[in-house]
Amino acid sequence: MSLSKSKKLIEFTSGFRDELPILIGVIPFGMIFAILAHQAGLSFLEAQAMSLVVFAGSSQFMLVQLAGMNSPIIVMIATGFIINLRHILYSASISPFTKNLSSPWKFILSYLLTDEAYAVTISHFNKSSNSEKHWYFLGAGIALWGSWQLSTWFGLILGTQIPANWSLDFTLALTFIALLVPMIKDRPGLFAALTAGIISLLTVNLPYKLDLIIATIAGIIAGVWSEKQ
Amino acid sequence: MNSIWYSIFIVGILTYLSRLSFIFLSDRIKIHPRIYRTFRFIPIAVLSAIVFPELIHNTTSQNSFSEPRLIAGVIAILIAWRTKNVILTITAGMALLYLLQFFLNH
Numbered sequence: 001m002s003l004s005k006s007k008k009l010i011e012f013t014s015g016f017r018d019e020l021p022i023l024i025g026v027i028p029f030g031m032i033f034a035i036l037a038h039q040a041g042l043s044f045l046e047a048q049a050m051s052l053v054v055f056a057g058s059s060q061f062m063l064v065q066l067a068g069m070n071s072p073i074i075v076m077i078a079t080g081f082i083i084n085l086r087h088i089l090y091s092a093s094i095s096p097f098t099k100n101l102s103s104p105w106k107f108i109l110s111y112l113l114t115d116e117a118y119a120v121t122i123s124h125f126n127k128s129s130n131s132e133k134h135w136y137f138l139g140a141g142i143a144l145w146g147s148w149q150l151s152t153w154f155g156l157i158l159g160t161q162i163p164a165n166w167s168l169d170f171t172l173a174l175t176f177i178a179l180l181v182p183m184i185k186d187r188p189g190l191f192a193a194l195t196a197g198i199i200s201l202l203t204v205n206l207p208y209k210l211d212l213i214i215a216t217i218a219g220i221i222a223g224v225w226s227e228k229q
Numbered sequence: 230m231n232s233i234w235y236s237i238f239i240v241g242i243l244t245y246l247s248r249l250s251f252i253f254l255s256d257r258i259k260i261h262p263r264i265y266r267t268f269r270f271i272p273i274a275v276l277s278a279i280v281f282p283e284l285i286h287n288t289t290s291q292n293s294f295s296e297p298r299l300i301a302g303v304i305a306i307l308i309a310w311r312t313k314n315v316i317l318t319i320t321a322g323m324a325l326l327y328l329l330q331f332f333l334n335h
Contacts, residue, residue, distance in 0.1 A: 021315035046233050053241035058279065063236060073232040080240035086275050087247040093268040095255035110249040119272055170298060170326055171319060173283035174305050178318040180276040181309035189273055196274040197281035204282045212278050219274025224267050 008135045015121065015139025022116045025175025026057075026144065027151040028168040033060050034155025040068030044156050051152040055145070056114060057172070059083040085213060090118045094137075097125045101134055109134065112141025114148075119179040192223030297329035 030051070037047035042064060050060050059080045066076045090113055098106060121137045128136070184190050196219025203211035284302035286295065305322035312318070 021319075024316055025319045042233060046237065049234075050237045050241075053237050054244055055241075056244055059240065059244070063240065067233055067236075073235055076232065076236040077239050077243075080236065081243045084240070084244040084247055086271075087244060088250050089268075089271040089275065091248055091251040092260070093251075093271050095251040095260075096265065098252050099255045106252050107249070110252050111245060113248040113252070115276070119276070122272060167298075167323075167326055167330065170283075170301070171323060173280055173298070173302060174319045174322040175315075176276045176280045176283075177302065177305050177322070178309050178315040180273065180280060181306055181318075182313045183273050183276075189270070192270040192273045193277040196277040200278040200281050201285060204286070211282075212275075215278035216271075216274045219277060220267055220270045223270035223273065227266075 004132065007130060007132045011130060011132050011135035012139040015124070015136035015141075016143045017139075018120050018124070018136075019117065019140040019143035022120065022175055022179070023143065023147045025171040025178070026116060027147055029057055029172045029175075030148050030151025031155030031158065032168050033057060033064070034152045035159065036061065036068075037064045038156060038159055040064040042067065047156055048149070048152055051149055054080065054084075055111070055148065056084050056087070057148070058115075082210065083212060086216060087113060089216070090115075094118065094122060094125070098134060098137075105134060109137055109141065112137070112145060114141070114144055116175065116179070117141040117144045119183075123183070188223045188226040191226040192219045195219045195222035297326050297333055300329055301325040 033051070034047055037050070037060075042050070047064075050063065054060055054063070062083055063076055063080050066079060091110070094113070098109060101109070117137070117140045120140045124136050125133060130136075180193065184193055196215045199218040200211050200215035203214050205211075206214070280302075284299050301322050304325055305318050308314075308321050309318040
């Protein structure tokens with residue numbers, strides 16, 4: 001095996017491996033999505049297609065809730081779009097590392113750019129100087145993609161056999177805590193986190209998940225401001 | 230086609246374009262280094278904005294305050310901070326939630 005080939009394999013497998021602990025939180029979340037979709041009246045095919053085409057957990061939750069309430073289609077589209085606007089920020093943040101890749105790579109990695117794959121990948125990108133590190137992103141992305149599709153499918157098969165009072169949706173909050181806390185390494189980071197968190201609590205009743213956007217922007221501004229002090 | 234299929238494909242396309250945006254445009258446009266420095270706050274701010282409400286409210290019933298979630302969440306934050314261990318944070322957090330629900334709700 002050539003040196004660059006083994007470098008690619010090492011990057012791919014370490015991305016895949018680093019994503020595995022996250023899956024403990026993601027798999028129950030995917031199953032709950034499928035159960036909620038079933039309860040909201042979506043067919044097997046519609047629920048699986050949503051996981052394949054949209055492939056973004058929190059917006060999928062919101063979409064099936066809105067579908068269950070018979071919301072107008074324009075509200076569903078606007079809400080899903082606004083919740084997923086944060087991916088523009090992820091795309092901006094990861095773009096310096098993907099700048100020199102070919103177009104097919106960019107199209108594939110963009111599809112795999114989720115909260116969980118992004119969080120694991122960006123911390124690796126910030127410390128690795130390996131020229132093949134986009135393979136790490138691919139490994140992490142595929143691990144998450146496969147588990148999301150399979151857990152949707154599994155949840156659809158199990159149907160309503162998982163009671164809501166198991167509180168399995170809490171695994172998502174815990175997954176995000178496990179990803180978030182190690183990222184906070186200094187005062188500006190802590191300041192950004194607390195500001196975004198507190199603003200999101202104050203704005204939680206705003207329609208169409210606007211709270212997420214407002215709180216995120218406030219957190220970024222707070223972090224930048226704190227860095228200048 | 231019903232409204233579900235329309236929303237799946239339109240939200241799917243819009244989400245994909247959001248993901249593609251800067252990754253695709255990065256070699257065509259120049260981003261100022263000062264803007265790059267703000268990027269490190271992006272994941273911190275987004276994840277905090279998602280996590281905080283989850284600790285106060287139950288996702289499936291928006292308006293109910295949940296003490297077990299808040300306590301389990303705060304302890305999970307401490308575990309994540311001390312150990313940086315993802316598996317431990319998630320399993321200990323769930324175990325705590327079940328214990329607290331058992332003792333506080335019964």
